[in-house]
Amino acid sequence: MEVREEEAARAERNVRRIDPTGVARVLGTNAVEVVSEFAEPINLLYVDADGHSGSGKGIYLDILEAAYPRIPQGGLALAHNSLNGGPAVEQYLEFVRDERNFRASMNIILDIEGLEVSVK
Ligand SMILES: C[S@@+](CC[C@H](N)C(=O)[O-])C[C@H]1O[C@@H](n2cnc3c(N)ncnc32)[C@H](O)[C@@H]1O
Incomplete structure (x- = not known):
């Protein structure tokens, strides 16, 4: 999208x-x-949006929260810029690293910008 x-x-x-x-x-x-x-389960959600109206990468959490009920157990959320996204991605990272929301979450440094990989 x-x-x-x-x-x-x-x-x-x-x-x-x-x-x-x-x-x-x-x-x-x-x-x-x-x-x-979305009418189907979302087995994998990848976010790399950069929101307008000043939200910047803060849009990640909006997208994740909207998708969350449709992500099944074992489903994945991936977020680019986990390393260089700055304060805008902090709330997203807090959410996915909270074990009440995701079973495990890991920052993988495949490029210099980072990719947070979270499994529900
Ligand atoms: C970093 S770019 C994405 C680059 C793309 N993943 C690529 O590899 O070419 C961020 C994009 O997010 C889009 N965007 C921002 N908010 C969005 C939203 N709510 N829904 C869909 N796209 C959005 C912006 O228009 C912008 O083009």
Whole structure:
């Protein structure tokens, strides 16, 4: 999901080149709205959004909280910029590192920006 429609259309064109089956799709829409109404279990949620209206990476927690009821036990939440996201990602990290919310959560440094991997 990409909220800026032009960017979503560009990403969709790229995805079509590597996945002509149409299984993978890019939606030009607000992730918070889509995940809060998603009809299927969300087995893997990956967040890399950078919110508008000043929220920046603070949008991660909004997306996660909207998705949370649909993430089954064993489901994964992945968040980019766990290392360099600064104060904006702190509340997200607090939430996923709380064992009442996720069974385990680990910061994996695959690139210099970091990836938080959390299992429910
Ligand atoms: C760091 S970029 C994502 C880059 C992308 N993952 C990539 O690898 O090309 C952050 C994007 O999040 C989008 N965004 C911000 N808030 C959003 C939301 N609520 N729903 C969907 N996309 C959002 C922004 O428009 C921006 O293009």
